[in-house]
Amino acid sequence: MAETLFYLLSIGAIACGAGVIRARMPLFSVLCLLGAFFCLSGIYLLAGFQFLAVTQLLVYAGAIMVLFLFVIMLLNLGDENEIARQSGIALSGKQLAVAGTSAGVFALIGVLTAGYGIAPVETASTRASGIDELQTLAVELFSRYMLPFEAASLLLLLTMIGVIAIAKRQRAGEPTHTGAGFPWTKEPLDEESTL
Amino acid sequence: MEDFLVILLKVAAIYGGVIGTAALYTLAERKVAAWIQYRIGPNRVGPWGLLQPLADGVKFIFKEELVPAGANKLLFRLAPMMSAVPAMLTIAVVPFAGDMTLFGVDTFGAIAKIDMSAFYVVAIGGLGVYGIILGGWSSNSKYSLMGGLRASAQMVSYELSLLLGILSIVVVSGSADLYDIVDAQSGAIWRWNAFQQPLAFGLFVIATFAETNRHPFDFAECEPELVAGFHTEYSSMKFALFFLGEYCAMIVMASLTTTFFLGGFEVPFWADAPWVIQLAAFGAKTAFFLFLFLWVRWTLPRFRFDQLMSLGWKVMLPLSLLNVFLYGALTSFGAFGD
Amino acid sequence: MNVPTEHLLALAAILFSLGVLGFLTRKNLIIVLASIELMLNAANLTFVAGSRAWAAEGVTGGSPLQGPIFSLFVILVAAAEAAVGLALIIALYRLKQSVALDSAGELKG
Numbered sequence: 001m002a003e004t005l006f007y008l009l010s011i012g013a014i015a016c017g018a019g020v021i022r023a024r025m026p027l028f029s030v031l032c033l034l035g036a037f038f039c040l041s042g043i044y045l046l047a048g049f050q051f052l053a054v055t056q057l058l059v060y061a062g063a064i065m066v067l068f069l070f071v072i073m074l075l076n077l078g079d080e081n082e083i084a085r086q087s088g089i090a091l092s093g094k095q096l097a098v099a100g101t102s103a104g105v106f107a108l109i110g111v112l113t114a115g116y117g118i119a120p121v122e123t124a125s126t127r128a129s130g131i132d133e134l135q136t137l138a139v140e141l142f143s144r145y146m147l148p149f150e151a152a153s154l155l156l157l158l159t160m161i162g163v164i165a166i167a168k169r170q171r172a173g174e175p176t177h178t179g180a181g182f183p184w185t186k187e188p189l190d191e192e193s194t195l
Numbered sequence: 196m197e198d199f200l201v202i203l204l205k206v207a208a209i210y211g212g213v214i215g216t217a218a219l220y221t222l223a224e225r226k227v228a229a230w231i232q233y234r235i236g237p238n239r240v241g242p243w244g245l246l247q248p249l250a251d252g253v254k255f256i257f258k259e260e261l262v263p264a265g266a267n268k269l270l271f272r273l274a275p276m277m278s279a280v281p282a283m284l285t286i287a288v289v290p291f292a293g294d295m296t297l298f299g300v301d302t303f304g305a306i307a308k309i310d311m312s313a314f315y316v317v318a319i320g321g322l323g324v325y326g327i328i329l330g331g332w333s334s335n336s337k338y339s340l341m342g343g344l345r346a347s348a349q350m351v352s353y354e355l356s357l358l359l360g361i362l363s364i365v366v367v368s369g370s371a372d373l374y375d376i377v378d379a380q381s382g383a384i385w386r387w388n389a390f391q392q393p394l395a396f397g398l399f400v401i402a403t404f405a406e407t408n409r410h411p412f413d414f415a416e417c418e419p420e421l422v423a424g425f426h427t428e429y430s431s432m433k434f435a436l437f438f439l440g441e442y443c444a445m446i447v448m449a450s451l452t453t454t455f456f457l458g459g460f461e462v463p464f465w466a467d468a469p470w471v472i473q474l475a476a477f478g479a480k481t482a483f484f485l486f487l488f489l490w491v492r493w494t495l496p497r498f499r500f501d502q503l504m505s506l507g508w509k510v511m512l513p514l515s516l517l518n519v520f521l522y523g524a525l526t527s528f529g530a531f532g533d
Numbered sequence: 534m535n536v537p538t539e540h541l542l543a544l545a546a547i548l549f550s551l552g553v554l555g556f557l558t559r560k561n562l563i564i565v566l567a568s569i570e571l572m573l574n575a576a577n578l579t580f581v582a583g584s585r586a587w588a589a590e591g592v593t594g595g596s597p598l599q600g601p602i603f604s605l606f607v608i609l610v611a612a613a614e615a616a617v618g619l620a621l622i623i624a625l626y627r628l629k630q631s632v633a634l635d636s637a638g639e640l641k642g
Contacts (some may be wrong), residue, residue: 006536010544017548017571021555026632027332033567034325034603036548040574043541044601046354047585050311052601056577057318061606063351064570064615069328070347071619072563073340075626088611099557103550110546119371133310134371137598147548152609159613167620 013039201300202355217442218248227489258431260500279440280327288312295470313371324350331425342424346415352507353405359515360399363522378457384463403448410492449484452462467520541582549575577604
């Protein structure tokens with residue numbers, strides 16, 4: 001039962017991963033990524049890591065993907081072809097071949113070395129009951145991994161400040177591109193839409 | 196076999212109950228609005244207008260299905276489902292009553308008992324926003340797009356406060372299982388988290404209004420500015436499904452607030468009440484929050500979107516962090532030790 | 534779940550390669566960022582697989598949760614990376630009205 005579920009989820013994750021890189025519209029790419037996250041979350045659950053599964057959903061599905069969608073909607077990004085036309089550059093066959101080969105090599109190396117020196121696992125003895133897992137995790141985080149934990153919090157703070165600094169619009173009067181480029185500021189409202 | 200039947204019965208009862216409550220809640224919304232505004236409200240269909248939701252449903256079915264030109268058809272059809280399903284998934288772990296015996300089978304008053312249910316409800320419940328975002332995006336309309344855009348920003352901002360509120364409860368209760376959280380509040384009325392953690396309670400209730408896109412934070416729809424926001428282009432049963440999703444989300448949020456802060460199904464000063472009484476107590480507490488949603492909607496004016504954002508990030512988030520820190524410190528000094 | 538560790542690792546390798554392929558071939562910055570997220574997730578899966586395998590072998594030397602802890606840090610870094618990346622995309626869009634990777638080629642030597 002659990003094994004079948006694992007292979008189903010794996011197929012789902014790979015299909016969604018292919019969707020991410022094949023999608024014509026960025027929105028579909030992001031939705032496929034969301035699907036892949038769901039499949040991976042299920043796999044973590046099967047492996048007995050409940051907290052990780054929930055965190056995966058909370059952080060990725062609940063926050064990061066919503067942020068992606070927010071940006072896609074803010075910039076009103078539609079068809080990929082527009083971008084290809086704008087940049088005027090399509091990927092040449094040679095470049096595509098190089099990229100495909102390198103990814104293939106990665107996959108080959110990964111699959112060949114997968115499990116090298118690791119004996120097959122007979123049973124999953126890692127499955128801890130929920131609160132034990134949570135408590136063990138907390139104890140580890142606040143003792144053995146105290147320094148990385150604090151560094152991570154610093155990283156988040158810096159990220160917050162950095163993101164605000166990057167994305168903030170400059171005040172009027174400064175020589176900038178204030179508001180320019182957003183779909184609803186690009187042209188003045190025509191009379192039809194004010195009716 | 197009997198176990199399976201009992202589980203099936205619980206699933207049918209809980210989902211039937213929730214969807215039935217959602218239907219009655221739409222009527223209650225109009226009745227309460229009328230009451231607050233000195234009107235009578237719907238009173239023509241059935242006694243006291245009780246069959247009004249049924250009439251509304253029939254009306255929705257007979258309306259024309261419309262997919263706007265230029266809309267993304269797949270996402271346009273998918274969006275209403277994606278807004279309704281997460282709320283229903285969340286219901287599965289809400290403890291409606293304690294241990295019970297049904298037809299000789301010992302069971303409990305929820306569909307599922309899982310260890311991480313306190314986090315599960317936020318993780319799954321937060322996915323409801325995808326329906327709103329995709330509905331807004333796929334409609335190919337500026338108003339809908341703005342509605343979806345606002346919903347996404349709002350959801351990310353307020354989910355933090357919601358989650359931090361739950362976190363401080365998990366710290367104090369020592370468990371992320373909703374049943375353990377209810378147990379930790381049993382005994383006396385002052386052991387309810389609403390009295391133990393008043394700050395978290397207030398922040399959580401405010402955040403639930405933002406999470407369900409309800410007034411005074413209903414910027415995703417916001418009639419005066421955006422016509423009807425994300426569902427401007429929707430008609431017929433798709434619109435009804437959005438409606439159902441919103442009302443189910445409100446019921447879920449009300450029952451979660453009850454579970455986290457008002458002792459869930461615990462009856463004050465009656466530790467081992469029969470499960471029917473517990474269910475009734477749970478219903479009464481949840482009904483209060485359901486009424487609160489309506490009361491606030493028809494009483495308070497709407498915020499402005501920038502006010503919403505600054506409230507979320509500059510007031511609620513620091514206070515939530517302070518609350519987690521405070522109760523974490525108190526717990527580590529043994530203030531809540533048993 | 535009686536799945537051999539090799540299968541988990543193979544899945545991670547395939548996902549990582551898909552991410553690499555997307556990163557190398559796509560021109561849309563949003564999709565490039567999504568591919569990076571996919572690669573980070575493949576790394577997470579490797580941590581989980583390793584943690585599970587070593588715990589079963591009884592040679593963890595610590596808790597079976599070391600892998601998930603690293604995964605949590607990876608998720609954290611991924612969140613920070615996504616936020617910064619999306620902010621850069623917004624800033625780029627303001628300048629160029631485009632999210633194509635080629636539109637930011639001025640520094641190319």
